[in-house]
Amino acid sequence: MPEGDTVLQTARRLHRALAGEVLTRSDLRVPRFATADLTGRSVLGVVSRGKHLLTRIEGGLTLHSHLRMDGAWRIYRPDEHWRGGPTHQIRAILGNSGHTAVGYRLPVLELLRTADEEKAVGHLGPDLLGPDWDADAALRNLLAAPARPLGEALLDQRNLAGIGNIYKAELCFLARATPWLPVGELPGATAALLVTTARQLLEANRDRPVRITTTTARSRTATGQASRPGRPSENLWVYGRTRRPCLRCGTPIRAAEQDARPAYWCPHCQSGPTP
Incomplete structure (x- = not known):
């Protein structure tokens, strides 16, 4: 999608x-x-x-x-x-x-x-690339159902509009959380940073012919460290990289189904429940 x-x-x-x-x-x-x-x-x-x-x-x-x-x-x-x-x-x-x-x-x-x-x-949440963007409202929407898995919450366009399966995977990686971690278990600072990073990633790619998340200058991990620049052939952290080494730690990336779509994560870098 x-x-x-x-x-x-x-x-x-x-x-x-x-x-x-x-x-x-x-x-x-x-x-x-x-x-x-x-x-x-x-x-x-x-x-x-x-x-x-x-x-x-x-x-x-x-x-x-x-x-x-x-x-x-x-x-x-x-x-x-x-x-x-x-x-x-x-x-x-x-x-x-x-x-x-x-x-x-x-x-x-x-x-x-x-x-x-x-x-x-009218049912959509704040548009990540729109003039109506409101980070505070997006954060409130995201945290409104604390038991909901993070991946599902990110894909729900009623929370914030514009995230698809690729950005879901990349944002979960940058937050160091698996897509199945309940939203309410994210530290408050991480949840707020996740919303900010989502906006930064989409803004950085709005004019690019090829989507890149590994070299977005302002994207940050949950620890506040700058994202590691990826090589040209490695534009994404985890999406579509099943069994390939994590760009951060080298652990093979895993994949499983979540809500009828593939979800990707690094078993070492991301904490939380998995299938």
């Missing part, structure tokens, strides 16, 4: 291609909105909210989409071949004279009034 930084980059690409231009092509390939015609309307802008995309269109309309596991928006020029997938996977087409945005495998696609956007995203 795309993380908040990836969704922000997608919003930027869509904004550059569509904003300020009149739609000359509109095709929403979902039954509920199949007859909707947006041609002749200008796109006002595209923004991200956590992992959600909001394409605002003239006339008080918003096209809300979510990528979930394998959805994607691709931008094409008029003479460019569409390479995002087979035609039957296309769920949305928005085009103007210079660009065509094609949404593939979008599990969430709905047209709503811009005034009703909160119905789609």
